Amino acid sequence: MMILEHLEKKKNILVVSHIQPDGDALGSMLAMGLFLEKLGKTVTMFNENQVPAIYRFLPQMHRIVQSYEDINKFDAAIILDCGDLKRIGEIYRVIEHIPLILNIDHHSTNTKFGHYQLINPDACATVEIIYHLIKEVGITIDLDIAYSIYTGILTDTGSFRFQNTNGDSFKIAMEMIELGVQPYLVASKVYDTYSLGRIKLLNMVLDSIELSANGKMSIMLLTSDMLKETGIKIEDVDGLINYAKQIEDVKVAALIQEISKNTGKQVNGSKGLFHVSLRSNGGLDVSSIALVHGGGGHKTAAGFSIESTLLDIKNEMFCISERL
Ligand SMILES: [Mn+2]
Structure with missing residues (x-):
């Protein structure tokens, strides 16, 4: 049975993706939401966070809301x-x-919830995945959906x-371009339109990079300060983490992002909540490291949250580097 057949008798549908949404999270919400509307459904596209500045060019991005009336509806x-x-996020x-939950995803560590x-x-x-669903149902992909799909893949x-x-990445991207997507427009918005603050932030995180003794792991730091x-x-x-992975000989890059800290204490020593993002060249499956800490992801890109000190997290990462 095709997964969308479960929606046959459903009218009012919530479409949601992960916090701190990226191009795929936003693109899949919009593509799925607009597609369901074509099938006659009433759709609310919800994300806990606002649409990041670089993705505000997406047609229909204003449809993504940060609040909803009543979960029971x-x-x-x-x-x-x-x-x-x-x-x-908190909506979990x-x-x-909600009586029916469908889980559509491409993470190898997916917990099969729903x-x-x-x-x-x-x-x-x-x-x-959504592209193939739309094709299976036989609905025409309009330009707004095409931009959403293209951006997610890119x-x-x-x-x-x-x-x-x-x-398929190239084939689908090509089809979206034939439908009218302008690759330069997307690339210039996503990769070449940063605020001055964001460029200065890049300078700070680049400056924070440390390498493991064997040079095979890089650690980048992003603090709330x-x-x-x-x-x-x-x-x-x-x-940001991609810069840490570009260094020659680096097999795994880690970005340690401070989410909250005990105020007044030195960042290095005080316990706080951190998010660790990991990127690998494929040699080490970083999703296995993330899973140990209750996170997840893909073989080459994963992440987890942890309450610890910056020093302890760094030490753990440098221990992992010895296996590289
Ligand atoms: Mn994705």
Whole structure:
């Protein structure tokens, strides 16, 4: 049975993706939401965070809202691009009020939450899975959906550079371009339109990079003070870790992001909540490291949250580097 057949009798549908949304999270929400509207559904596209500045060019991005009236009014929810339920943010606490939950994703560590799942770790992005669903149902892809799909593929493959890039990535991107997507427009918005604060933040995080003794792991730091100083919001920091991975001989890069700290104490010594993002060249499966800490992801890109000290996290990462 095709996963969307479960929605046949459902009218009011919540479409949601992960906090700190990236191009695939936003693209899959929009592609799925607009597609369901074409099928006659009433759709609310919800994300806990605002749409990052670089993605505000997406047609219909204003449809993504940060609030909803009443969770009980939805008769189904579709959760996109989330390896586990908690990735949707605080709304996970009330999501069980919705009688039907569909889980559509491409993370290999997906916990298979929800009533029905469509998980394809071979898909380069969640939008690739949605593209195939739209094709299966036989709905025409309009320009707004095409921009959503194209952006999801472009950003989740790192502009066709990451290991998840496959033939379908190019084929689908090509089809979206034939439908009217302008590649230069997307690239210039996503990669070449940063605020001065964001460029200064880049300077700070680059300056924080440390290498392990064997040079095979790089660690980058993003503190709340850096965000404060540059005026950059947490949702606008996507992609910084890739710089740490570009260093020659580096096999794994880690970005340690401070989420909250005990005020008044030195960052290095005080316990706080951190998010650790990991990127690998494929030699080490970083999703296994993330899983140990209750996180998840892909073989080459994963992450987890941890309450610890910066020093302890760094030490653990440098221990891992000895295995590289
Ligand atoms: Mn994705």
